[in-house]
Ligand SMILES: Nc1ncnc2c1ncn2[C@@H]1O[C@H](COP(=O)(O)OP(=O)(O)OP(=O)(O)O)[C@@H](O)[C@H]1O
């Protein structure tokens with residue numbers, strides 16, 4: 001998880017994101033990586049640099065083959081947790097990025113993709 | 119070395135580089151193309167000769183079909199530099215594109231001479247030169263546009279910072295008098311610079327005065343509230359002063375209490391409070 | 406496993422977090438601090454996070470827990486030096502750590518702890534609860 005954070009930070013610095021945006025992205029990555037690890041039983045993290053009509057962005061994709069999420073809407077509510085967390089990981093990281101996309105179904109794992117534009 | 123369709127362009131540019139350069143410079147300084155007000159003759163000569171040299175090398179390398187190829191990297195880099203410099207100096211994108219397009223005539227003239235009576239060859243070469251130069255001109259426009267946008271957004275940022283100075287009122291006390299319409303972007307800039315100044319000046323108290331703000335929408339109110347919360351996390355206290363009745367309504371309507379924020383009616387009240395908070399006592403001197 | 410050092414300064418404990426904290430390290434800090442507060446009868450804990458580049462919900466929760474646990478052990482906790490970008494992010498994440506006291510830097514944090522201790526000893530004259 002620490003290495004995911006460091007990789008995201010390095011990319012965000014390289015792409016000259018503002019310090020606040022760097023911090024937001026790294027924090028979101030930290031939350032999502034932890035979910036993949038704890039709730040998803042481990043999985044993968046991928047980074048992509050995006051370029052869209054002069055706009056630059058970073059996309060992070062977290063994937064696991066864990067139990068999936070039954071009620072996504074509920075999981076995205078502030079304070080909802082099935083564990084001992086604060087239930088802010090998903091809902092909070094959504095606020096830290098520009099685009100947030102979650103694909104999951106029970107028994108088939110979870111994929112969360114987030115994008116932050118410069 | 120030789121291009122597959124046995125173009126004579128590489129040879130033409132190589133053998134007549136000097137003539138082409140001279141004609142090109144003449145072309146650029148003539149009539150409506152001239153921009154001597156913005157670019158000195160020496161600079162123009164320098165730019166043109168550098169470009170032609172790189173152009174010659176690229177043409178020699180043979181990839182005439184694709185100016186985005188690696189053979190053209192040098193040319194593209196030079197053009198990017200020129201476009202950026204032009205954007206900053208106040209040229210129009212047309213000026214910059216014209217720099218490239220005006221090379222057409224000298225090249226055509228030279229090609230016509232060298233192609234002799236071979237009309238087919240001439241037509242083909244003309245077409246090649248046209249596509250290459252058009253693509254390069256388009257490229258300059260693109261870079262120009264992007265640099266322009268960068269300049270504008272930097273200026274906007276500077277303007278925003280200028281229009282909302284964070285002032286040090288007293289040892290340990292900062293104030294930001296907000297004046298004029300607040301949009302979300304400006305509020306964010308102000309708030310970030312306020313928080314940074316709190317660190318820089320080690321100020322324990324920050325006063326945000328919004329008496330000069332005509333309206334506050336929910337997004338702006340939210341930024342204010344978040345700033346207060348962030349300042350508290352950093353160990354500083356925020357005072358919001360000058361809240362008009364409607365703005366108070368907006369804030370209440372939002373359903374968020376200003377947790378941790380002290381509110382005062384006027385900037386004067388806020389200053390008094392801040393001084394007392396930091397251990398000063400204020401009293402009127404005897405006259 | 407590495408641990409974060411805890412320094413004793415008079416009646417207070419001082420912790421400076423200088424690494425990118427992984428979760429286990431944060432948890433062991435929480436345990437170690439509880440132990441040390443009890444064993445040294447410390448009256449205050451100062452946690453300097455000025456070199457910390459992020460605080461996510463996990464670390465946020467650990468800080469809140471430390472504050473809560475030390476309160477039960479009759480010690481005040483002050484978190485100092487949070488960077489602006491970190492604070493902005495934490496607020497956006499939805500964490501405002503209401504139970505945690507904060508200060509700009511170590512010096513101010515110390516002042517705060519000292520003042521708290523002083524007002525307590527002054528105000529608790531004849532208060533049986535402080536006479537262990
Ligand atoms: N990758 C995942 N696989 C399965 N379930 C998940 C996954 N990510 C999140 N969840 C479910 O969504 C809930 C909410 O997640 P969220 O990250 O918001 O809170 P948390 O992880 O429980 O606590 P916190 O992140 O605040 O420490 C989790 O409790 C869990 O039930």
Ligand SMILES: [Mg+2]
Nearest residue numbers: 035085089090
């Ligand atoms: Mg989580």
